[in-house]
Amino acid sequence: MSSKIYFNTRRFSPSKWLLGIGTRLHHGLAPRHARRTASRLLLTPQRNQRDQAAPEGLVRQAVHTGEGQLMSYRLGQGPVWLLMHGWSGSASQLFPLMEQVAAQGFTAIAYDHPAHGNSEGSTGHLPRFVRALDELIERVGPIHGVMAHSMGGAVALSSRHPGLEHCPLLLVAPVIDYVPQLYAMVARSGYSMRLFDAVVKEIEQEYQHPLSEVDPLAALARRSGPTLIVHDEADRFAPHKDSLRASQDGRTRLISTQGLGHGRILASPALFAAFAQLSQSAS
Template identity: 55%
Template sequence: MSSKIYFSQSKRFNVRKSMVNMTTRLHHVLAPKHAKKTARKILLTPVRSHQPSSLPENLLKKLVETSEGKMMTYQLGSGPIWVLGHGWSGSASQFFPLMEHIAASGYMAIAFDNPAHGQSEGIYGHLPGFIKAFDDVLDALEEPIAGVVAHSMGGAMILESRHSALEGKPVLLVAPVLNYTENLVTMVERSGYSSKLFNELIDDIAVEYQCPFDSINPFVRLESRQSSAIIVHDKADKFASFELSQQASEMKHVQLFATEGLGHGRILKSPPLLAAFDKITQSA
């Protein structure tokens, strides 16, 4: 979904809610096919972030063929592999500080830009497409992985994946969106966008990817996992529910590293995240 909708918290945007609702509903009635095409552009087009001018030393970039197009991957270090997945309107470059720490700790870090993000191919982005690309990136690896790190919507991606490479592997979740479907519906409703049009768009994706929207439940997937998991989450996160991470920490295999003043994005460059990685590798 467009970052203007997904990340909007402003009152000004809410004032326009009724106008957006009326316009999109009328569009849907008068020109249903064009309305759905427009909805796809508005709701499924992420913001492509620019790559930093300074890259980590010895970083290797490689395009990997997937069912979602060519995905740009980034590799740093050597040793057991940790795969990193970013969230909506993010990119692998957000992980560069953590990747340097992973490499310095004797591991190989492999991150990738999701479909329609960063330097990967694609125009539209959505969770089923994220999962397909992620699974294909895992298939392309020549060695088994040691674990996975994911931020925001990337947490839903790895938890919803059924790839065999993930079985028994530790997971480090950063500001995860554990109530993905509820969060998405709430954001669309807040925008005022036609719910009927949104539901039709979601149904089309569900059919194409054989992934029913109501079957997506990252919290339940986390609960059903047997391997260890650590969540790093800021108490004042505005975009992903800290309360749900607290609830998840009541699971026997889940530990929570709560932070303050880091928000949803800055947490990716924080010492608590590095400490959490050290912790999960020591206990793995």
């Protein structure tokens, strides 16, 4: 259900009105049960089942965190670049880029977010991903650079881990305007916004991470390390215009592509060249 909401770009669906009526009624009659049901429906990502061939020499390792065991994938030798996928994605999408990172003399470490890929968990949300990221950084040691795709960009920019303050950051098709876009997608589905707000408040209280503090654009402006964005102009899920706005701060650079969309960009020569450019300039 959640992927149908978050990746649905249609403005109207015949079931939208019925979904709104049903969820509002459920919330009014049984609020606690409605919140539990909404959490399962809205916060359950689709597990990525794509069979992506693993690079030769790839090392898999489960990393224990407070958010459950995360499956990590390591390739290469040298300073560590940490790679993050987006919502309903998996680290296997990053295997082609991991090969490029390793070929440049670095160690590429990717991992599956909680409730994604081969990691533990059944539900996911940004505060959970941020906490898991911060713990993972403590386990894998100093980070030389970070690459993040889609929602992974909002996760990286929401972390306050000191190890990320100065390192180079490569954002691929990032969700810059995260909170407004999240609410717009749920509203477009027809789901009860009052019920969604109740779910959000429970998460905020548990993690002490208010959504009002989630502002990737402001976080970009505060960064001291170099940031490079690679984004396709026709991306249907993460608006290119937001990356264009981010690049106007004078410090964030943008490489715009065409014809690659939101997913194919991860295995594109344009991204590989951007990584080589950023990693060499930051060395």
